[in-house]
Amino acid sequence: MRLLCLLCVTCFGFGASETDNSTLKGIQGGYHTDPMNAPWHVGLYKVGKIYKQICGGTIIASNVVVTAAHCVSKDDKVWPASEFAVGAGKIYRAWDNFNDVGAQKSNVREIKLPPRYQGVVANYQEDIALLILVDAFVYTNFVQPACVSFNAHFDTLQLREGQLGKVVGWGLSGLKSKMSRLLRGATLPCVAIENCISQSPQSFKSYITGDKICAGYQNGTAVCRGDSGGGLVFPEAVDGIERYFLRGVVSTSPDSSELCNRYTWATFTHLLRHEHFVKSHVPHVEQICGISPIVNVASRFGVTADDSKCSCTCGK
Numbered sequence: 001m002r003l004l005c006l007l008c009v010t011c012f013g014f015g016a017s018e019t020d021n022s023t024l025k026g027i028q029g030g031y032h033t034d035p036m037n038a039p040w041h042v043g044l045y046k047v048g049k050i051y052k053q054i055c056g057g058t059i060i061a062s063n064v065v066v067t068a069a070h071c072v073s074k075d076d077k078v079w080p081a082s083e084f085a086v087g088a089g090k091i092y093r094a095w096d097n098f099n100d101v102g103a104q105k106s107n108v109r110e111i112k113l114p115p116r117y118q119g120v121v122a123n124y125q126e127d128i129a130l131l132i133l134v135d136a137f138v139y140t141n142f143v144q145p146a147c148v149s150f151n152a153h154f155d156t157l158q159l160r161e162g163q164l165g166k167v168v169g170w171g172l173s174g175l176k177s178k179m180s181r182l183l184r185g186a187t188l189p190c191v192a193i194e195n196c197i198s199q200s201p202q203s204f205k206s207y208i209t210g211d212k213i214c215a216g217y218q219n220g221t222a223v224c225r226g227d228s229g230g231g232l233v234f235p236e237a238v239d240g241i242e243r244y245f246l247r248g249v250v251s252t253s254p255d256s257s258e259l260c261n262r263y264t265w266a267t268f269t270h271l272l273r274h275e276h277f278v279k280s281h282v283p284h285v286e287q288i289c290g291i292s293p294i295v296n297v298a299s300r301f302g303v304t305a306d307d308s309k310c311s312c313t314c315g316k
Contacts, residue, residue: 040146051095056230063136067229075119084108089142093170102142106135125209146246158234169227188215211273216265
């Protein structure tokens with residue numbers, strides 16, 4: 001049984017290699033969604049004559065996106081930032097689609113990886129990266145940051161077994177192994193780490209490293225090829241307003257004969273374990289939490305936000 005590193009390396013010729021016995025994953029069994037339901041989500045694209053979507057990511061500041069390290073590197077070698085671009089506020093996977101009326105795009109200026117990240121050699125431990133953008137996003141109904149809170153107690157509450165998180169992406173959406181044209185989403189329950197380890201294939205257990213959390217179903221709903229780097233977020237209602245907190249980054253899952261194992265859990269890099277790394281590049285990241293993404297329960301999508309409107313009470 002091979003490791004599924006959730007990224008399409010065989011298609012795009014970078015990232016994890018075919019020889020390291022790994023491959024990539026996306027959302028099967030989910031539902032169609034739109035940017036206003038997940039305004040924090042971006043597509044990560046390989047720059048070229050035709051821009052190719054390879055992974056997902058999460059906005060945590062107007063010019064910073066969180067993704068998986070394996071999306072932008074091969075083992076410990078980081079690929080040039082100039083080879084990547086991101087698109088936010090998109091419904092369609094294609095880089096240019098006139099129906100993406102709220103889309104914003106930027107090239108990547110810098111890529112930051114944890115100093116100890118080594119890829120498959122270290123079983124994809126510390127599988128997280130920060131993308132510093134050339135052009136900052138302007139917050140709208142379609143493009144907003146996810147909340148970040150490093151409060152350990154709040155993190156534990158949101159990651160209780162069975163708590164439902166949300167993940168979105170353009171990954172494989174069916175057994176014919178075609179990438180989804182439209183953004184899809186799924187709600188996935190947290191799985192206790194001891195159950196994740198004990199019930200995972202023996203060959204995969206070593207990839208459930210100390211900085212991973214597990215989530216998902218065993219019923220055909222799963223993250224798949226193309227969803228790597230996307231965020232696992234959890235809602236918290238505050239004064240009638242739902243705020244979504246980033247807790248995990250799509251990382252790895254056991255392989256199957258179908259390219260995408262729809263009947264097992266996936267691992268997500270636990271953001272809390274990388275507080276120092278994130279704050280070393282985005283010192284005030286928790287202060288953005290107050291402005292969201294915010295969805296008013298009464299009037300669901302009538303929200304705009306900017307970094308100047310900040311409340312630091314989320315998760316405290």
